[in-house]
Amino acid sequence: MPLALAMLGLMLVALSITSLMLGARPIALSAVRDAFLHYDPGMTDHIVVRQYRLPRTILCLLCGAAFGTAGALIQASTRNPLADPGILGVNAGAAFAVILAVGVFSFASITAYVWFALAGAAMAGLLVYTIGASAGGATPVRLLLSGVAISAVLGGIGSSVTLLDPQAFDSLRHWQVGTVAGRNLAVAATVAPFIMAGLLLALIAAPALNAAALGDDTARALGLNLSSLRITVILSVTLLAGAATAATGPISFIGLMMPYAARWIAGSDQRRIIPLTMLCSVNLLLAADIAGRLIIYPDELDAGIVVAFLGAPVLIMLARSARTKTL
Amino acid sequence: MKALIHRVPRHGRDAGRQVSFRIRTRTLAVCLALAALLLVLAFLSLTAGRFDTGMTDVFNALSGQATGKTRMIILEWRLPRMLLAMLLGAALGLGGAIFQSLTRNPLGSPDIIGFAAGSHTGALVVLLLFSGGYYATAFGALGGGIVTALLVYLLAGTTGQQGFRLIVVGIGTSAMLSAFNAWLIQKADLEMAMGAAFWAAGSLNGLGFEQLRPATALFCLLCLPVAALARPLRQMELGDDAALASGVTVRRTRGLLMLLGVALTALATATAGPISFIALCAPQIARRLVGASSVGLFTPALTGAVLLVLADAAAQHAFGRQLPVGIMTISVGGLYLLWLLIREGRR
Numbered sequence: 001m002p003l004a005l006a007m008l009g010l011m012l013v014a015l016s017i018t019s020l021m022l023g024a025r026p027i028a029l030s031a032v033r034d035a036f037l038h039y040d041p042g043m044t045d046h047i048v049v050r051q052y053r054l055p056r057t058i059l060c061l062l063c064g065a066a067f068g069t070a071g072a073l074i075q076a077s078t079r080n081p082l083a084d085p086g087i088l089g090v091n092a093g094a095a096f097a098v099i100l101a102v103g104v105f106s107f108a109s110i111t112a113y114v115w116f117a118l119a120g121a122a123m124a125g126l127l128v129y130t131i132g133a134s135a136g137g138a139t140p141v142r143l144l145l146s147g148v149a150i151s152a153v154l155g156g157i158g159s160s161v162t163l164l165d166p167q168a169f170d171s172l173r174h175w176q177v178g179t180v181a182g183r184n185l186a187v188a189a190t191v192a193p194f195i196m197a198g199l200l201l202a203l204i205a206a207p208a209l210n211a212a213a214l215g216d217d218t219a220r221a222l223g224l225n226l227s228s229l230r231i232t233v234i235l236s237v238t239l240l241a242g243a244a245t246a247a248t249g250p251i252s253f254i255g256l257m258m259p260y261a262a263r264w265i266a267g268s269d270q271r272r273i274i275p276l277t278m279l280c281s282v283n284l285l286l287a288a289d290i291a292g293r294l295i296i297y298p299d300e301l302d303a304g305i306v307v308a309f310l311g312a313p314v315l316i317m318l319a320r321s322a323r324t325k326t327l
Numbered sequence: 328m329k330a331l332i333h334r335v336p337r338h339g340r341d342a343g344r345q346v347s348f349r350i351r352t353r354t355l356a357v358c359l360a361l362a363a364l365l366l367v368l369a370f371l372s373l374t375a376g377r378f379d380t381g382m383t384d385v386f387n388a389l390s391g392q393a394t395g396k397t398r399m400i401i402l403e404w405r406l407p408r409m410l411l412a413m414l415l416g417a418a419l420g421l422g423g424a425i426f427q428s429l430t431r432n433p434l435g436s437p438d439i440i441g442f443a444a445g446s447h448t449g450a451l452v453v454l455l456l457f458s459g460g461y462y463a464t465a466f467g468a469l470g471g472g473i474v475t476a477l478l479v480y481l482l483a484g485t486t487g488q489q490g491f492r493l494i495v496v497g498i499g500t501s502a503m504l505s506a507f508n509a510w511l512i513q514k515a516d517l518e519m520a521m522g523a524a525f526w527a528a529g530s531l532n533g534l535g536f537e538q539l540r541p542a543t544a545l546f547c548l549l550c551l552p553v554a555a556l557a558r559p560l561r562q563m564e565l566g567d568d569a570a571l572a573s574g575v576t577v578r579r580t581r582g583l584l585m586l587l588g589v590a591l592t593a594l595a596t597a598t599a600g601p602i603s604f605i606a607l608c609a610p611q612i613a614r615r616l617v618g619a620s621s622v623g624l625f626t627p628a629l630t631g632a633v634l635l636v637l638a639d640a641a642a643q644h645a646f647g648r649q650l651p652v653g654i655m656t657i658s659v660g661g662l663y664l665l666w667l668l669i670r671e672g673r674r
Contacts (some may be wrong), residue, residue: 087498131669141491144498145434146668152603153661159528160654169524170517177509252502301510308506312499316482319495 001272004265008279015286019057020049022290024298027053051184058188059180059247060285060303064254066195066244068281069202070237071255072262072274076209077233078129081260082140082318084311085121085241086252089150093124094245095176096154103161103168110190114246118194121242124150125234178251178304180289191243198239202274205232209270251304253311254281260314284310354626357616361629365413365636372409372640373401407535411542412639412652413632415531415595416605418546420631421553422591423606424613424624425584428564430493433667436607437476437592438660440497443601444504445475446593447527450600451508454523455515461538464526465597472593475500480585529600529653531639542598549594553587557624560584564621602653604660605631605638611667 020032027045034040035049067085074083074090085091097120101113131146162169174182211224219226244251262276285303288310292301373385378400387393388401423436437443449471453459459467479500483492508527512520559580562570567577595602609631613622616630635652638659642652 082495087502127665131665141494142668142671144495145439146665148439148498149661149664149668153658153665156603156654156657156661159524160650163521163524163528163651163654164648166517166521169521173509173513173520177506177513252506302513305506305510308503312503315499315502316496319492319499320482320484 001266004276005279008276008283011283012279012286015283015290016057016061019060019286019290020053023048023053023293024300052181055183055185055188056180056289057286058185059183060289061282062188062192062195063180063244063248063251064282064285065199065278066240067251067254068258068277068284069199069255069274070240070244072259072270072277073202073205073209073233073237073240074128074255075259076270076273077212077230078143079213080140080143082144082256082315084253084256085125085237086250086254087144087256087315088124088128088147089154090121090124090128090237090241091245091250091252092147092151092154093127094118094121094242095250096120096124096158098175098246099158099161099168099172102172103165108171110187110246114190114194114243117246118238118242121245122234122238124154125237125241129230129234175249177302178249178307179302180248180285181300181302183247187247191247194239194243198236198243199278201232201236201239205229205236206270206274209233209274213268213270249304251285251307253307253315254284257311257314258284260318354617354619354622357613358626358629361616361626361633365629365633368633368636368640369409369413372412372636373405375640375644376400376405403535407539408531408639409636411531411534411539411598412636414539414542414546415599415602416609416632416635417628418549418591418595418631419602419605419635420609420613421550421624421628422588422595423608423631424610424622424627425553425560425588425591426606427610428560428621429581429584429588431564432493433611434494434607434664436610437472437589438603438607439494440479441475441500441504442472442589442592443596443603444501444508445478446472446596446601447508448475448504448511450526451511451523454526455511455519458519468597468600469593472596473589475504476589525651526600527653528651529596529602529656530651531599532649532651534599538598542594545594546591549587549590552583553591553624556580556584556587561621561623600651600653602635603657604664605634605656608660608663609634611663 017029017032021027021029025045025048027049031043031045032049035043035046039050040046070085070090071083074085074088075081094117097116098113100120101107101116107113107116127150128143128146131143162172208224208229211219211222212226212229214222216226258277258280259273261280262273266272266276285307288306289303292303292306295301295306370382370385373388374380374382378396380397380401384393384397385401388398393401426435426437427433429435446468449467449469450464451467452471453464453467457463479493479497482500483496512523515523559570559575562573562575563577563580570577570580592606610622610627612634613626613630614620617626635656638655639652642650642655
């Protein structure tokens with residue numbers, strides 16, 4: 001465990017530095033260092049690092065952790081290994097609300113539409129939860145299907161809004177792929193407080209999630225307040241998925257894959273899984289974003305697409321694996 | 328009595344006749360009611376539109392007495408569109424019914440297993456990378472959908488637990504393709520991306536006899552083998568063993584039927600773009616109307632036609648602006664799926 005932590009931490013630092021250096025215009029390490037220590041607004045390299053790559057890297061850190069932790073929370077609280085805010089429609093709820101905000105109410109600034117995103121994520125999250133918590137507990141397939149249904153309904157209404165408004169369509173199609181590129185520091189600063197709060201709530205909920213894993217009755221017998229735990233979890237998922245979606249657009253599958261990696265490293269203790277998931281997810285989004293800049297160089301593939309192409313095969317493998325056969 | 332129908336293959340002719348008669352009266356009544364409803368809806372959709380036409384205009388136009396603008400609007404604009412809605416609705420309902428009875432799962436419909444996302448990808452590639460026309464796009468959609476469906480089936484494997492694996496593999500594949508689609512749309516220039524997005528919404532706007540004729544021919548062509556395989560399909564609903572025992576070559580029949588189901592769905596997608604959830608809802612609604620777990624293929628096809636005519640009328644007139652019908656079906660159909668899931672959970 002300490003070894004894994006150290007390695008993941010090192011990886012995070014290395015990837016962050018790489019993320020500042022690589023791209024359509026490769027920049028030497030010394031120039032990156034100078035951009036922070038002796039910033040010269042006349043140097044193109046310095047501008048690229050400070051104005052483009054730094055916000056991008058910070059967004060990877062924030063939103064990677066957010067999407068991953070949201071997935072870990074949903075997996076733990078619904079006792080469902082195939083959960084992810086993207087697949088279950090929570091991101092779609094946030095995305096739908098952003099489309100409404102931009103397309104119908106003409107809010108162009110993220111400081112305004114982040115609130116819409118939070119409300120949308122909360123509604124979709126509650127809906128998923130209602131279905132997941134209905135009598136007898138939901139099977140993974142039922143939860144997944146409800147996610148499909150929620151995404152379908154919201155996507156349908158959303159596209160009717162964008163199809164009638166070419167301007168909104170144009171600005172939203174770049175956001176809808178899920179990307180950390182082309183955002184400034186103000187975007188990161190807007191969503192940072194929400195994501196920090198969400199991460200904190202997730203860490204607070206972790207010990208109680210351990211007890212909840214034993215089943216509702218046992219958890220109650222151990223003195224756990226289940227409804228307050230549920231509220232904490234929903235609040236945290238809303239903050240994380242809503243704010244991250246507002247910043248990057250909907251990115252799926254981080255929350256599906258990384259809790260698996262964390263469980264593989266640390267076993268079944270949520271107090272370890274949740275912080276580990278955060279670290280792993282940040283690394284994944286950073287790596288995906290860097291890979292996206294290199295795969296079709298000098299053009300770029302958005303991080304959301306790279307993650308989807310990694311994550312979907314993982315989902316399919318999980319469905320085929322022996323352990324989930326009985327689900 | 329009802330339980331008997333499901334468990335025992337009907338060898339004794341008398342018992343079979345008695346039971347099937349009881350079902351047949353209700354099925355017949357439902358079919359007649361649906362057909363009547365379809366006629367009324369069809370007639371109403373011929374009268375409604377921006378250009379004001381009354382009942383008498385429609386009667387005159389249909390009997391060949393109307394002239395000029397009225398005749399053109401009713402016979403050349405509204406009639407082919409309404410007929411296409413009927414035809415494609417029937418194709419989707421039929422395709423859905425085949426899938427649902429093969430997978431023995433209400434959710435084993437082409438919408439869930441990634442067909443729609445695949446045909447979207449195919450069409451986008453043709454539209455955006457090769458700037459293809461209507462027919463090229465239709466072929467792209469066909470190819471994309473069929474390749475995706477095959478891929479999903481192969482990945483899901485055929486051994487046991489079909490429902491679960493098929494659905495999850497389908498969801499994964501759809502998610503991957505949707506990400507790719509979003510990227511293609513983002514890379515294209517605005518006008519072409521808009522056009523592609525309109526296609527992807529699924530719409531009957533601007534379609535006429537030119538599209539109706541080949542679609543009808545293809546539909547009739549596909550219906551022949553479906554009719555021939557309807558009996559083996561019913562026997563396979565009783566379980567593979569029972570079907571084998573009564574002389575059905577299960578593997579081959581299943582493969583053929585799946586191909587036909589995909590082709591029927593692809594016909595609708597190629598003609599009008601992806602129109603979601605009719606394939607999922609029509610057999611479910613038909614089953615509830617008829618009140619039996621096995622409804623055959625005719626009732627779902629009829630239900631599909633009614634649903635699509637209704638949805639297209641709503642998409643044209645309910646919001647003051649013309650919306651693509653696919654948006655209507657995906658929103659309402661998604662809600663229906665949610666309701667099904669919640670209800671299933673309560674039980």
